[in-house]
Amino acid sequence: MIKRIFLGLAFTAVLAGCASGVKLDDVPVEDKSGKNVTATVPNTGTSTQSQVTTVDATNRPTDTMGPANVARIVYFDYDSYVIKPEFQSLIESHARFLKANAGRKIAIEGHTDERGGREYNLALGQRRAEAVRRAMGLLGVGDNQVEAVSFGKEKPANPGSDEASWAQNRRAEIAYR
Secondary structure, eight states, X not given: OHHHXXXXXXXXXXXXXXXXXXXXXXXXXXXXXXXXXXEEOTTTOOEEEEOOOOOOTTSOOTTTTSSTTOOOEEEOOTTOOOOOGGGHXXXXXXXXXXXXXXXXOEEEEEEOOSOSOHHHHHHHHHHHHHHHHHHHHHTTOOGGGEEEEEEETSSOSSOOOSHHHHHHHSXXXXXXX
16 A cells, blocks of 8 residues: 555656647757847747847957966876976976966866776776866965866877777876866
8 A cells, every 4th residue: 555655646746747838849049040039939920039149259368278388187007196396396386377277277187098897997087187176276276276077098188908999998087178
């Protein structure tokens, strides 16, 4: 009896969650010219005026991609998440840029080579991303500016199955948002 009540409540909750107030018969007006658009509101006969302007995507700030002429990839040894000394200056450059541009945010994406299980590689990729995030934190970058995520072996930089390919896949990438 109680099982049927819970089943009925669960079914009702699912149906209520699927309900939508969106009218599927109304077709939105779409004008990509960037000029003023006059549209008639369905079922009312009234018209509205839209003030849409175009956005010039070519006139963006020059710092949208981070510091100029600085690499964005930190490479790691096999089965390791220790940052090599040769990547310290790269991390310092990005940290200086982020401190000077407090509104900017980055995602540090951890990756591994194809060897090992999926769960293990996701954890190792996360440790690599977190290692770079902690290094930037020690240099004064706020936690609200940095997100560490792992892709494990799911997004290889080089799909090969040799040591040179694997070395390119053991990495943490800095992606500006």
